Amino acid sequence: MRQRVMIAMALVNNPSLLIADEPTTALDVTVQAQILRLLKDLQKEFKMAIILITHDLGVVAGAADKVNVMYAGRIVESANVFDLYAKPSMPYTKGLLDSVPRLDRPHTDRLQAIPGQPPSMIALPAGCSFAPRCTRTSEVAGDKCQTQMPELTLRGTDHFARCFIGADLTNEKDAQ
Numbered sequence: 001m002r003q004r005v006m007i008a009m010a011l012v013n014n015p016s017l018l019i020a021d022e023p024t025t026a027l028d029v030t031v032q033a034q035i036l037r038l039l040k041d042l043q044k045e046f047k048m049a050i051i052l053i054t055h056d057l058g059v060v061a062g063a064a065d066k067v068n069v070m071y072a073g074r075i076v077e078s079a080n081v082f083d084l085y086a087k088p089s090m091p092y093t094k095g096l097l098d099s100v101p102r103l104d105r106p107h108t109d110r111l112q113a114i115p116g117q118p119p120s121m122i123a124l125p126a127g128c129s130f131a132p133r134c135t136r137t138s139e140v141a142g143d144k145c146q147t148q149m150p151e152l153t154l155r156g157t158d159h160f161a162r163c164f165i166g167a168d169l170t171n172e173k174d175a176q
Contacts, residue, residue: 003027003035007042014046021053036063057100061085066158069093072119072129075152079159089161092130128163140164 003023010018020039024032036059043050052063060067060081067084069077069092077090088094098112116133119125131137131145144164152160 004038007035007038011042011046015048017049017051018043019051019053022055023052024054024056024059032059039063057096069096072124073121074129074162075160076130076162077160078152079156083156083159087156087159089155089159089166090130090163091134091136091165093161136165 007018007020007023018039023039024035027035039050039052040063042048052059054060064081067077067079067081068075069084069090071092077084077088077093079087079089084093085097088097092114095112095114099114101111114133115135119129119132125131125146127144127146127148128134128150134145137145148164150162150164152162153166155161155166
């Protein structure tokens with residue numbers, strides 16, 4: 001009920017952009033689906049864009065067209081939802097996707113955890129913020145990951161990643 005009231009309040013001035021920050025948090029899946037359907041219907045009716053902020057990758061898969069994955073306050077990967085889920089190019093994105101339970105995996109497969117802890121936002125590392133947790137830094141010459149911040153680089157049609165590793169990580173189970 002509260003989500004619907006907040007959405008109604010947000011639409012009073014007929015915005016061209018609605019920012020929905022965790023609109024499905026603490027909702028059961030039925031109400032979650034209703035809220036997402038409502039947002040889609042309102043988007044069409046009011047001809048507005050929606051920025052959906054969430055930690056729920058299931059919500060992202062079902063509701064988004066384009067995805068920006070953030071780590072330590074920076075966009076680390078940006079792509080359309082299908083490309084991002086099919087061909088993640090950043091080890092953090094791959095780690096997130098591997099940590100989601102999936103019905104198409106054998107029930108004996110364990111969920112993969114991302115090793116380590118997120119960095120302190122008041123003392124970010126000089127290089128890639130994910131480098132201390134990344135198992136792929138050895139593939140990059142020298143200490144580049146620890147000392148230089150990678151730029152967002154094109155990895156495919158409208159697919160960008162902030163990583164010195166230039167590979168599609170789709171089939172690599174241990175890439176995090």
